[in-house]
Amino acid sequence: MYRRLWGLVLVLAGIVGLLVWAHGKGGPEVRYAALSGQGLKGTAAILAWPGRGIEVFVYLEGLKPGSGSYANHIHYNEAGNANCKAQNGDKLLGLSPLVPDANGRAVAYTRLSVSVAYPKGSTYVNVHANAPTPVGGSIACGDVEVVGESYGEATSEQGGVAACPEVIEIRDFAFHPNRCFVRAGGQIRFVNQDAAPHTATSRDAPAPFDTGTLKQGQTSSPILLTTKGSYTYFCRIHPSMEGRIEVR
Structure with a gap:
């Protein structure tokens, strides 16, 4: 069910983006991260809407069913060179926690305040272990890439x-x-x-x-x-x- 829901979300986002572009309206800047690590895999899609805030969709599979919630964030730093390999993003934007279903899949949606600007430079999305502390080390990570030009600016x-x-x-x-x-x-x-x-x-x-x-x-x-x-x-x-x- 979650996989179908996630696929539907991405399809709808793509359709909305294309329609916005076709009509010359202000559409979102789209970013994407492929998440992986410790047998887990997933996707993060980030839509930054001009004047309307940022929406973030995160999907992850391979989690243990019933294992609780998992904190996840967008990480960045002042130098603008944050990346998964270095794990050097000491600043973050908090996202809604991931809670796996009976099949070990989790979907989370976050809408950030319109006052929040997306960080400059490179960023990455981290999903954190929930033991032995509520926010532990990284168990899945993906470097964020800009998919393309803002539809409204094309x-x-x-x-x-x-x-x-x-x-x-x-x-x-x-x-x-x-x-x-x-x-x-x-x-x-x-x-x-x-x-x-x-x-x-x-x-x-x-x-x-x-x-x-x-x-x-x-x-x-x-x-x-x-x-x-x-x-x-x-x-x-x-x-x-x-x-x-x-x-x-």
Whole structure:
């Protein structure tokens, strides 16, 4: 029953979003996190409505039936680089607890106050153990990603540009993707998959950045992008390699 309910919620959210976009109204910015850990798996969907607050739907399966309620939160930090692996989100937005049914599945819905703004930078959703303390360590986690442009802001300027992945790959002497967008306050990193060394260095950008020389397998430090605009970048070692990030 819960799986069907969750699927229905996502389908309805998608339909509402498409209708809003089609009519040019102000729709939600949609975020998504795939939750996993300790044999658990699930999904978190976050809809930030302009002037109407934030709605969060969380689904998790694999819990022990009758095991009580599980605290879950959206985690973030001042540096804007919170992520599941580091578990470094010392600030949080509290969500409604998850309570498993007889099949070990749980669904929770939270509507945050209109006064609550979604945190800048990277965020993640944590589901916490409920023993030996009510809010224990992480048992399932998912890094939050922006699914796409706010439906109400979709224009011809979007031009089919996809959201940037958390890590842009450098391989075969090219950036993958070589054009994408992030929200102001978001961050990206670069990883070099080539045997040859590379850099990602801004050439024409509102705020300069430079990864420094990355050897094969190396990943750059996070680059925080807070100023809106178009960021053109290239490899200082191989100048014909170019890419562009749009910060919106």
